[in-house]
Structures are given as structure tokens and as C-alpha cells.
Amino acid sequence: MVILPFYQILIASINDLKTDYTLFMTDGRTVGMNCNLNYPAYNQNSKNICGVREKDNKNIISLCELHFSNLKASDLFSLSNKRILYPAISPDNQKIAFIVEDINTQEVFLRVIVREEFGWFPMPFVKLPASLCPVCFCTPDTLMYTNDKGVLIAALLTKQPKTVQMQEKGRNPVYHQNARLTAFVRNETIFVCGSLSDEIKTNGITALSFSKDGKHLLYAEGNNLYRYTLHERKKASLLENPTGHPVIFIAEI
Helix, strand or coil, X not given: CCCCCCCCEXXXXXXXXXXXXXXXXXXXXXXXXCCCCEEEEEECCCCEEEEEEEECCEEEEEEEECCCCCCCEEEEEECCCEEEEEEEECCCCCEEEEEEEECCCCCEEEEEEEEECCEEEEEEEEEEECCCCCCEEEECCEEEEECCCCXXXXXXXXXXXXXXXXXXXXEEEEEECCCCEEEEEECCEEEEEECCCEEEECCCCCEEEECCCCCEEEEEECCEEEEEECXXXXXXXXXXXXXXXXXXXXXXX
């Protein structure tokens, strides 16, 4: 099986705690990419991969421009005695939200850093109880995350952050602004809401994203990669994963 026409897909898979990247080209070729970032997220507007790398026993949020020949990450921010997971970069490339787990207390919070003239600095008023689940920006100042009770929350990033419950239970949110669609996972079912609604049964989903045009969902079940056409409610195999390892990230480039 080859890639469906007009698709160029980047996936990341886990291999012995190491994240491997593979790019599927539109002509059917596969290209391995050397990038040492874990918990990747992709910003379609800026063509950046945001992730976490380890150095001197510290987790560091890093940003990497997507150049196929050479991927070199720039370190942005770190915290002592903290585990950093699931960074997500805002559509305007000015904020990064992420999950922090305190190594000593195991407390988990949502934090945000913002780009300023001399680097990236934390927004001190944003420290919201969270679960160890991915984060998703909707606009430059709003995001979705899963709180410590498993509730899917939308947050407005102001000096006094405003939050509202989106769903009683949900994780792994993704959002497409032009299509006005949100998708999230509950009990291995993908729920779609917004300009249309749908429920897609899966067998252990491991990665989820919208296509660039917002007309499709791309998702992974272990080694299996699928495209779901929203208006037709039709599922199709997207491509074969040659790595043989579970896919944790998928994005149309």
C-alpha cells in the first residue's frame, strides 16, 4: 500500500523510549529524519516541530524548523526537578503550552511560556492542575487541555485565566480553525464537534490530527495509519508504517 495521492505525512514512533521520525513523500518514498525531540507537536503556520529533549538530566523545551536535510533544535526553556511533556506551540508562534510533572510531589500542571525580546519566559499566572495528556492551541490566546479530573477544558490565557468545561471527559484534543472543528478522544472513541459532529470507534488510538484542509482526520492505532473523511464518514488505510513501532504523532506537512 502506498500513500494516498497528494499527501506528505510526517510520523513519529517510539522505539525503546527513543522517538524516530519518518517522512512519507508524495511520490511514495520514505525518508528517515534525524531529530532528538520527544513528545512532538507540529505548527502548520510556522513549519516548526516543538518537543522535549534531555540534557544533563533536565527536560528542555526545544523548537526545530522542518528542514528535510537537517533538523537542528534550538533550546528554549527548562525547569529544575520537573518532567516536561506535550509542548504545543500557538498558531502565531509566540506561546508554548506544556505539561509539567513535579518529580518529588508528582503534581501535574499546565504551564505556558511566551516569546519576549530576550527569550522565552513563563506566564506566572498560568499554572492549572492537569493530567498527563496532550495540549492543543485553538487561537493564540486559547487552548484545550485535560484537567486533573479528566475533564476537557478550554482556557483563555489572561492574567486571571478563564476556564470552561468542554466535555465531562476527554483527552488528546485537536482543533482546526478554518473548519471550526474540534476532535478529542474518550474511551478510545474519537468525537468530532463544531461545524459537524461524529463518533469514530477505534482500537486503541495513539495519535490524532486534522489534515491541512480540515476535511479529514489522520490517526494511528499502533502501527496502522488511517484517513477518515469527515463529510463522507468514510475510513481508509492511509499508508504503511515501516518502523514496526507504535506511532505517537502524525501530521500532514
